[in-house]
Amino acid sequence: MNGEAAFAVPKDRQNITVRLSQGAPLVGEIFMESIAEGLSIHQKITSFIENSTAFFPIKLAPGGSTEFINKNKVQVFEVSMPEDPETDYFAHLLMQTIPVTVFLNDGSTVSGELLAEVPQEKARLSDCLNMTEKFLVVKSGERMCYVNKSAVQKVVHREKL
Numbered sequence: 001m002n003g004e005a006a007f008a009v010p011k012d013r014q015n016i017t018v019r020l021s022q023g024a025p026l027v028g029e030i031f032m033e034s035i036a037e038g039l040s041i042h043q044k045i046t047s048f049i050e051n052s053t054a055f056f057p058i059k060l061a062p063g064g065s066t067e068f069i070n071k072n073k074v075q076v077f078e079v080s081m082p083e084d085p086e087t088d089y090f091a092h093l094l095m096q097t098i099p100v101t102v103f104l105n106d107g108s109t110v111s112g113e114l115l116a117e118v119p120q121e122k123a124r125l126s127d128c129l130n131m132t133e134k135f136l137v138v139k140s141g142e143r144m145c146y147v148n149k150s151a152v153q154k155v156v157h158r159e160k161l
Contacts, residue, residue: 017078018058028060041089049077049135049146075104075151079144096123099158104151112140125157
């Protein structure tokens with residue numbers, strides 16, 4: 001293996017806002033491993049946040065400095081949705097949706113549609129919340145929120161608007 005390979009920066013980047021358990025949100029780019037072609041943006045982000053690494057780099061905007069963040073201290077990863085999310089963001093995934101409000105440990109909330117890639121028979125809110133993934137996926141307006149389950153106090157089912 002080439003000694004420089006350990007320092008190579010993955011070319012697949014994503015603009016993101018990271019909300020930690022304390023302090024101001026961090027806005028910048030995360031560096032995702034170049035994963036097999038054909039995965040949607042959602043699948044790439046999910047793979048990035050669900051992998052076993054404890055820390056990840058974020059290149060802050062506009063300053064450009066890079067900080068390493070403890071993934072366990074992230075409350076929410078926020079990603080702006082593209083204009084046509086069906087073609088780029090989800091790429092034909094079978095997603096079940098449930099209207100929810102998520103209450104976080106710091107007193108803030110995230111409201112929107114909880115999304116889960118499950119068959120219809122597993123589309124109950126309790127089933128979706130108890131999946132093995134560490135993050136819940138909530139579409140809130142024009143952004144996707146990946147909410148750390150360890151930062152959640154409770155989830156309330158809302159009536160559809």
